[in-house]
Amino acid sequence: MSRSPRRLATGGRIDRARPINFSLEGRALQGFAGDTLASALLANGVTLVGRSFKYHRPRGFMSAGVEEPNGLFTLGAAGRTTPNVAGTVTDLYEGLSAVRQNGWPSVDWDLMAVTSWAAPLLAAGFYYKTFMGPRRNSWMFYERFIRRAAGLGRAVHLPDPDRYETQHLFADVLVVGSGPAGLAAAWAAAQAGAHVMLVEQDRELGGSLLSARLDSPEERWRAEMLSALRRMPHVDIRCRMTAIGLYDGNTVALVERHQGRPDPARGEAREIVVTLEAGAIIFATGAFERPLVFGGNDVPGVMLTSAARSYLNRHAVVLGRRVVVATNNDAAWQSAADLSTAGAIVTILDQRQTVNRRCLELANDASVTVKLDATPTRAIGSRAVTAVRFSTSRASREHSLDCDLLCMSGGWAPVVHLTSHTGIKPRYRADIDAYVPGEYAAGHFGAGAMTGTFALSAGIREGERAGRRAAEHAGYVSEATRAQCALPAGEDAACEVGPARLAPPAARGKAFIDFQNDVTTRDIAVAYQEGFTSVEHLKRYTTLGMGTDQGKTSNVNAIHAMAGYRGLDPQTTGTTTFRPPYTPVSIGALAGRHVGQHFRAIRRSPLHQWHVANGAMFIEAGLWQRAWYYGWAGDSASAAYINEMKLVRGAVGICDVSTLGKIDVQGPDAAEFLDRVYVNSFARLPVGKARYGVMLNDNATVLDDGTTARFADTHYFMTTTTAQAAEVASRLEFLLQTAWVDLKVSITLVTDEWAGMSIAGPKAREALQLALPGHDWSNERLPYMGCVDIDVDGVPLRILRVSFSGELAFELYIAADRGCALWEHLLTRAATLGIRPYGLEALAALRIEKGHVAGLELDHRTTLDDLGLGKMAASNKTFVGCALRERPELRAPGRWSLVGLECLESGGTLRGGAILFAPGDEVAGHGRGYITSVTWSPQLGKYIALGLYQGGLVHEGEDVVCAYPLKQEHVRARIVAPAFVDPRGERLRV
């Protein structure tokens, strides 16, 4: 086992017995269970971990958590390549392979760093002022280079082999964050009897307590609390789970990460997105440490103080031998002491003139050198920090201190992200120089550092209180459980915060505010001078806070800088808007299992399996998959449908029409009801008859058409188009429940209850006689548009003699689960007639020959009259849409209305979407109409079409030009009545 130079021999929360192999750019390295990628790299001496976005400056880790702006890696290979992953939150796993980003040719030797010579050019807003070039489209030229330079990691165009899931969970009380405040809150809420879910993004519970030494009272308290919580049966504890967003109605979105490498073949999900509904929510999300702003504050080796402590105590990594800790607050003193105790030579520079007695004692006990009134002005070093310059208010001369680790602590920024997601603005508290939640929605509670309560015991008590109140809000009031939990032994660490001093923009060296997006104090000055002074303008002009870290370490410093220029206090300037997700979340995780074939449910007809087994090809029709054509007829749709058409016109075919919407309309007022919704009359439809009907929207466009049959005085069976079935049903229910509440009608959607099949062709009757011989199929018994319920062997069959194809046809409906048997029965018994199935393509072509409207003719823009159906409208009754149908432009004679078209050019093709012109017209503009549906007509031996044309059939017999400039085609056609086959309908009635 290799010894890393910076790893302590003992201590930390790593398991030295479980080494983990990983690699950086192919170089084999080793860490331990309990390491993050960041801690393992640091232990191996890798301190240069990335290049910055704009200037390609070398960068090291700044933090040890989700706020990390610098240490982003591309993990994995092939389809598992994942760019922009923060090493600080990546738990090390066996075989992990990482690549540093944004350096070319490599992060160690980055030639792009030359861009920093051109730095003046890259000041805030430079894009807007330049690159316009001499020509209108010059930007497109520059953009190529800018795009290549922009972006952080590189993604691959390979499908993701991993699996994700989504879940819906519920809890009485959700506690976000497992620091001392969160642990206490969960404990108290559970004590009161509430079902508690405690979520923590880290792999371990404890939050900031994990950075304490293992022999500390804090750690003992943590351990006791955890075992108390684990003994409570209704506490659900989840680590590696991040609350990513707070939404309306106490909904929290969370993402849970799989530990290590999940195996998709065994169903393991890489990430699970949970939508959680909670009775009450406690936010115990802690606080981020703010960086200090001084020249060169981005040099590798400059780091947040809390991070250095975390690496030391949690991962047993010492990051420097000569350490300077620069701070404005008490918390850093503990870190300084711990670093010193671990063997480093530590100096603390505190900006304040005086500090708490306890801090000084702590420093004294740990042999930390103290310099008060000391503000860092500049870090020295390029690829690693070598010294720090600082100034005091008394002397004008700068002092210098050599160091190999420079820790900074500029105060604390409570994590107010989640509470702000629903629009609550944070409030500024001057006493701690920080933003805290402005208020809480009902049932929301805050506790600990996120509310600005930095003292440990106070945070624990606040957590407890929040836990009890949350439980109470969720309905658990229990007087018996006022017991308090124990507090950690000893006195709390001091936690005062002084004001943060920013380096003036004139100071030497770049002083970074947003490290990832390379926004410096100078950029803020530029934005100020140019008037981009509101925090939102500042953000957008400089891109501040817009990186992968969303400004977790930079927003507050930036606001302070701008507030300073404007002479305003930070309450007035306010913050930018906090938006979900709190930390980036995989798009695959959001999609969960709704991927591939599961993207949207597939609806299948009761005959689907038969089609599959018998060589059908399928086509999407909304959610449905419908049989498009059958292998028996040809290898492609264009070949097959013609043979299928011929079969129907010449003998007999059978077609699955189960997808049609079916609605049972029953009740004493059923007739009146249908009279109101259809343009034509259904009240006078005799029992035993069916009728084609059209219904309109209120605005008089056609909503749907279909056949409705009457089986009893009070019972109708309605069919709708496949596409509009859901819409029609909802509409009918709407009318009955909101407008016509006096009608006694019940509507039942029975689409799924019936299998439907159409037997069509001159031999259709023969086919039925063969297949169902016991019944009278004669024209007398069942004439055209007749309907009847029959019984075959005790099984009810519903027969409608209707035709879409124009041939003699019968629609048969049977209980859905018996559909396949009937279908097979028909095919077998009538086999001698040559009966075969035909698909949607042939069905559509047959109806074009017959001139029936469908598909693109019913496009929500056409009216009854546009479709040539105006005469269907009954004049002696009113129907939905009849009022607005009278609007002048809908009645205008020049409206585009339905025509038939015949191709006049042999070898010419009519195409859907061609634009129609009169022969003398200039072929430009919007034409006089267009082609909606086209088919080759085997009957006529040419292409025929339906279309909409200005004035419609007034122009019957005239020629038109069908322009299809997309293919440079102009084809001549003739306007004809839209009924190409059997215009008088004789074949239907035989």
Place this chain on the structure above:
Amino acid sequence: MRHALSGAAWPRAWRSPQPKSSYDVIIIGGGGHGLATAYYLAANHGVTNVAVIERAYVGSGNVGRNTTLVRSNYLLAGNTQFFEYSLKLWEGLSHELNYNVMLSQRGQVVLAHDPLQLDGLARRGNIMRLNGIDAELLDRGEVMRTLPYLDYSQQARFPILGGLLQRRAGTVRHDAVAWGYARAASGFGVDILENCEVTGFERDGSRVTGVKTSQGSILAGRTAICVAGHSSVLAAMVGLRLPIESHLLQAFVTEPIKPFVNHVISFGAELFYISQSDKGGLVFGGHIDGFNSYTQRGQFPRVQAVAECAVALMPSISRLRLLRHWGGIQDMTPDGSPFICRTPLEGLYFNGGWCYQGFKATPAVGACFAHTIAHEEEHPLVRHFGLERFRQANGHDEYGLGNWTYKQ
């Protein structure tokens, strides 16, 4: 360029004046439309005594939160010319404003997943070509060559059959549009009044004579409403009801990555479109949340539904990570088309109802609305966009939406 090279800051982009007591024209709303209107009033009509009144900061509305797609692939007479005019104005805008708005004509592909959809695209493409607008119809193979990273596998729930490509379509840097127009308008003397909310109107009978604001009353010869999602709120202040419902549309951006998607791609199975910003984030959007709302933040199920579309279209996006999502309030109209017109009240002009499509229209709206205000008569390119159009017929229904504001 000189300022840029020297590294010195430019002067203030736009002045921050005190409101005057009256103006010739007041424009309510400092979004793209309001600012462009002010600019063209000054630049094209010499009307410079103008105030743009913005309740928050310039660009805080939809101009600053949209998915930046510009295109002119329209079908209906009226729309084709209007949106093509707009695209032409985009093509010269950076130079006109001396401000780089970063028009990036990377091309847009609209996909079709069933034959009817493909016919619909063909019709659209044919109309475009017949009006001098570039369009190409791609079959499945051509789509595969152009966009090799979409899902062409057996697993694809809605197979891709083809698409319509407009090469001149693309994206524009949204904030730069607001800032560029604000800067140029301010340069002409237009007052841009930020953090000033209009709370009512000054009236003299049926004539609107100015506005009440959070900073007091300001009078105007003509007053123009340009408030995007809040049109009804403003209209209610003068007792008007509009054919508009306000709906929430969400937008999404991923972490920045190296060039990954070149075109703007629009899925055809559901409303979903994606492009990559110059900064490297994939920017995408979908359907409105589906019920009216002024909350400017979305519902989580829509986030998931949009992510599902993203993966359905482009499986490799699965591992990329969502960085941020936000919402904007947009006016939805029964026919999906906007309004640019006079109103029943004298001195009051209205522009709104832009649904999903107002960003691409920004320059044309500015030019045509400015004309309408200056001439007290609608510009010929916007005559279809009147408030009264539903009294005659069903309006101007580009996508065949029926009459539903919330189903589009």
Place this chain on the structure above:
Amino acid sequence: MNASVFERRSALAERVDVGGRDGANGRRGILITETRGSHVAELTAFRDALYGDRLREIALPLLGALPTEVGSALESARITVLRLSVDQYWVATRDASIVAELARAIPVSLGSVTLLTGRIRLTVEGPEVRLLLCKGIALDLHPRRFKVGRLAQTELHHSAVVLLRTGESCFDLYILRSFAASIWDWLIDAALPIGYDVAILDWSG
């Protein structure tokens, strides 16, 4: 009726036959059963308070008992009665004659009896059943919130389903036939990490 040439066929025939799979931990925490040969009928009264009471009067002797609460069900050996809304009941039974009797007994002027042949009944059960269902159903199924005998009309994989809790860790799902295969595929995919067995309960014999 069952001897007909038009025999009933499951929408899931090929799917159920494939059998179960072990989960990530080697176990099978879920059993999914398709019930074949059951009959589901819907009884509704037209909108009128009196009609509903009449309907109940007629149905009660035929069904033995009716659930009193909307959103609950009563199960007996032969028959399950679900009360979906005030005057809307489902009767699920292996006994076709009950449905026929109901249809005969309830006058058409009062309401309707519709045989639902397009509903598939799946039973999902096992120690991990809530984990499975939470992947698709947005209801709190903790037993203190959703008790045995409760039912809900709700959404699963973009379609409307009826969910009935028949035991602490046992639920019936009534799904629409056209969605059935898709929901099945989705369910077993969701059950993959948990591990599942499949079974058929055939009542048609």
Place this chain on the structure above:
Amino acid sequence: MLKITCPGCGIRNYTEFRYAGDASKVRPAHGVRDLAAWHDYLYLFDNPKGPHREYWQHVLGCRRWLIVERDTATNTVQRTLFALDGSGA
């Protein structure tokens, strides 16, 4: 997440419902042919930022039509009832 309490089914996610616009508008009685009345009913909206009375159908649940009173500025729901019980104002 917006939640709607269906009087029949209890509290559910809004995704089980479909929204259908302003319920305070009065639909002209069937058979009325007044163009202006239909125009206003169909095309004009108060669209308030604040309390709004609207139709939703519990389309993936009991299929009943509901009237929901919701604040469009906050999405908080004040009241839900069956449309049948709430017709009129």
